[in-house]
Amino acid sequence: MSEPLDEAFERAAGLLERAPSVALACHVNPDPDALGSMLGLADFLASKGKQVVCSWGNAPMARPRWLAALDGSGYLVEPNAFPANPEVLICLDTAAPDRLGLLRANAERAAEVVVVDHHRTNPGFGSIVILDPAASSTAELVFRLVERMGGGLSDRAAACLYAGVVADTGRFQYEATTPETLRVAAELRRHPFDHARLAQALFEDSSLGYLRVLALAMQRVAFVPEASLVWTYLTQSDLDRAAVTPDDLDDLIDVIRIAREADVACVVKQQGDGRFRVSLRSRGDTDVGSIAKEFGGGGHRLASGYTARHGPEESVSDLVEAIRRHRVTAADG
Numbered sequence: 396m397s398e399p400l401d402e403a404f405e406r407a408a409g410l411l412e413r414a415p416s417v418a419l420a421c422h423v424n425p426d427p428d429a430l431g432s433m434l435g436l437a438d439f440l441a442s443k444g445k446q447v448v449c450s451w452g453n454a455p456m457a458r459p460r461w462l463a464a465l466d467g468s469g470y471l472v473e474p475n476a477f478p479a480n481p482e483v484l485i486c487l488d489t490a491a492p493d494r495l496g497l498l499r500a501n502a503e504r505a506a507e508v509v510v511v512d513h514h515r516t517n518p519g520f521g522s523i524v525i526l527d528p529a530a531s532s533t534a535e536l537v538f539r540l541v542e543r544m545g546g547g548l549s550d551r552a553a554a555c556l557y558a559g560v561v562a563d564t565g566r567f568q569y570e571a572t573t574p575e576t577l578r579v580a581a582e583l584r585r586h587p588f589d590h591a592r593l594a595q596a597l598f599e600d601s602s603l604g605y606l607r608v609l610a611l612a613m614q615r616v617a618f619v620p621e622a623s624l625v626w627t628y629l630t631q632s633d634l635d636r637a638a639v640t641p642d643d644l645d646d647l648i649d650v651i652r653i654a655r656e657a658d659v660a661c662v663v664k665q666q667g668d669g670r671f672r673v674s675l676r677s678r679g680d681t682d683v684g685s686i687a688k689e690f691g692g693g694g695h696r697l698a699s700g701y702t703a704r705h706g707p708e709e710s711v712s713d714l715v716e717a718i719r720r721h722r723v724t725a726a727d728g
């Protein structure tokens with residue numbers, strides 16, 4: 396572990412030991428790593444007698460269905476009930492301040508901001524920054540922070556952190572799955588929570604409507620050989636007809652990415668606000684994190700996303716340009 400990271404863990408542990416109350420936030424449209432790391436840490440801090448409150452910056456705060464499998468929603472408040480000037484604010488899995496959405500202003504007014512994150516694109520905002528791009532998940536970093544503070548997770552906090560690790564590693568499949576990740580997962584699995592049921596809630600709990608939009612997305616699959624890109628799209632009216640929300644489609648990219656002909660997979664899906672969100676995955680040869688950053692987004696080398704400026708066709712032609720440029724640069728370097 397590098398010195399600055401070690402020091403950040405130490406400073407964060409000290410600050411949290413002393414703080415009587417802690418506010419926790421994660422990125423908008425939270426995934427299991429964001430919510431699991433936030434609720435797991437909140438439960439741990441509550442067990443140490445701290446007053447804790449958690450939120451994320453969407454209004455309304457649409458709660459994903461799988462949240463019911465994480466026993467920790469008692470810590471959640473709507474963003475308008477979140478402390479306006481928190482003494483200590485912890486931002487989890489949040490790659491940049493704007494990913495806090497409505498809670499960004501709260502972060503700007505907080506006396507101390509502790510950032511716990513693993514996104515390589517994170518500029519390191521906050522007064523204490525636990526940022527480790529080599530970590531599989533923010534939940535893994537939270538586990539290490541908890542160890543630093545003497546350990547002692549409840550079973551429900553362990554389940555929350557496990558959800559974050561298992562989701563962000565693609566069920567221990569992605570390249571960021573290290574021996575350390577598996578050690579953390581093994582420690583978490585010592586707790587007697589129902590991991591099979593948790594995995595089912597996270598990964599195998601879609602509606603028939605989802606299958607119908609999946610069929611539509613499959614029909615629209617297009618291949619752009621010169622960019623080694625496979626892509627598809629869904630609009631809000633597609634989703635409305637099937638009674639599906641954009642969050643229900645988080646796993647669609649995992650279906651698109653299996654095509655061996657393409658290195659990059661892309662899903663363009665319209666959000667509730669009308670804008671299109673682009674999700675990117677690489678099978679290994681393209682740094683889609685850098686490409687997403689170019690469009691104002693972020694993520695990891697092989698998994699990233701951004702909000703598009705245009706509709707699907709135009710956004711994808713911009714993307715094709717960017718991929719080709721990156722390939723040339725990579726070949727030169």
Ligand SMILES: [Mn+2]
Binds near residue numbers: 428429488513532533
């Ligand atoms: Mn994450």
